[in-house]
Amino acid sequence: MKKFSDNKKGSKGFYTALGISAVMIGSACYFAYDQGEKLTEEFTAKNSISEPDEAVDRHVDNVPKVSTFSYRTTVQTTTKVIATAPPIVTAPPVVTIPSAEIYEQYNEPVNAEPEPEQEQEQQIQSAGVTKMENVKAPLADMGEIVGAFSGGELVKSITTGSWQTHNGVDIAAEVGAEVYAVSGGEIMEVKNDPVWGVTVLLDHHNGFMTKYCGLSNGLEVQCGDIMVSGDLIGTVGNTADIESALSPHLHIEVMHNGNYIDPLSALN
Numbered sequence: 222m223k224k225f226s227d228n229k230k231g232s233k234g235f236y237t238a239l240g241i242s243a244v245m246i247g248s249a250c251y252f253a254y255d256q257g258e259k260l261t262e263e264f265t266a267k268n269s270i271s272e273p274d275e276a277v278d279r280h281v282d283n284v285p286k287v288s289t290f291s292y293r294t295t296v297q298t299t300t301k302v303i304a305t306a307p308p309i310v311t312a313p314p315v316v317t318i319p320s321a322e323i324y325e326q327y328n329e330p331v332n333a334e335p336e337p338e339q340e341q342e343q344q345i346q347s348a349g350v351t352k353m354e355n356v357k358a359p360l361a362d363m364g365e366i367v368g369a370f371s372g373g374e375l376v377k378s379i380t381t382g383s384w385q386t387h388n389g390v391d392i393a394a395e396v397g398a399e400v401y402a403v404s405g406g407e408i409m410e411v412k413n414d415p416v417w418g419v420t421v422l423l424d425h426h427n428g429f430m431t432k433y434c435g436l437s438n439g440l441e442v443q444c445g446d447i448m449v450s451g452d453l454i455g456t457v458g459n460t461a462d463i464e465s466a467l468s469p470h471l472h473i474e475v476m477h478n479g480n481y482i483d484p485l486s487a488l489n
Contacts, residue, residue: 350427351477353404356488357451359433359473360400365393367470370483380466388481389434389474396437396469398457402448403431403473403488411444417472418460423448429487434472435461 368391375384406425414420417434421442424430437458442448457471464472475484 350429353425353429353487354427355450356404357401358488359403359431360392360394360398360457360471362394362398363392366485367391367393367467368464368472370481370485372483373481378463380462380464389432389472390484391464391467391470391472393468393470394457396457396459398471400433400436400454400457400471402450402452402454404429405449406431406447408442408444408446408448411440411442413438413460416461416463418462419455419458421454423454428478430476431484432474432476434474435459435464435470 368387368389370390371387373386376387377384378387402423404423404425406423406429408421409424409430410420410422412420414434419434419436419438419440421433421436421440422430423433433454435458436455437460440455441453442455448454457469459465459469461472464470473484475482475487477487
C-alpha cells in the first residue's frame with residue numbers, strides 16, 4: 222500500500238510540473254505574439270505619416286528635370302534612278318536672206334560720206350601728192366648745213382662715236398633763232414624727248430610730216446594747233462643730247478607716207 226501511495230504521489234508531482242511547464246510556454250508564446258503586434262503597429266504608423274502638401278502658389282526651386290527620351294524613326298528610302306534619253310537638239314531653221322538685204326548690210330551706200338581720215342587717204346592716193354604745198358624755209362638763214370641726210374646709210378656720230386643713220390638735216394643757227402612751219406598742217410605732238418630734246422611734230426595731212434628737234438623750252442605752239450606756212454613754232458635751242466657735240470643748229474626731218482626723205486629736196 223505504501224508503495225502504491227508513493228507511486229501516486231510521484232505521478233501527481235509529474236503532472237504538476239508538466240502543467241507548470243505548459244503554462245510557462247503559453248505565457249512566453251503570448252508575450253512574443255503581443256510584442257510582435259506592437260512592433261507591427263509602430264512600424265505601420267511610422268511609415269504611414271505623410272508630409273502635408275505644399276501650397277499651390279508656393280515657388281519651388283531646384284526642381285529636378287524629368288528627362289524624357291525622344292525616339293526618331295528613320296525611314297530608309299530607296300531612290301530609283303530612271304535613265305532618261307538625252308534631249309533632242311534640233312538645228313535652227315534655215316532662213317533665206319534676200320541678196321538685196323545682204324548687200325545693204327555689208328556694203329556702204331554709194332553716196333555715203335567717208336570718215337575724214339579715209340577721205341584724206343583717198344585724196345593722197347588719187348592725187349599722188351609728191352611735194353608739200355606753199356613751202357617756206359624753217360629758218361631765216363639756210364646757208365650752212367652741219368649734218369647731211371644719210372639716206373639710210375650708216376654714218377659716224379661725232380657725239381656718240383657710233384655708226385647710225387641720220388634721218389634729217391642739221392642747219393646751223395644761233396640759239397634763239399626763230400623756227401617756222403614749212404607748210405600748213407596740224408601740231409600732232411609736242412614733247413621733251415630724252416634723246417632729241419624739245420621736239421614738235423607737224424602733220425600736213427597730205428602724206429607729209431615734218432619734225433623739228435633740239436628746240437628751246439617755251440614753245441609758241443601746243444598739240445592740236447592748226448598752222449599755216451611760215452607760222453612761228455619756237456626757237457632754236459641746244460637740247461638734243463645726241464648731237465650736243467655739234468654747234469647750235471636745227472635738226473629737221475621730213476617723212477612722206479611714213480618714209481624719211483631728204484628735207485632739202487622737199488624744201489626746194
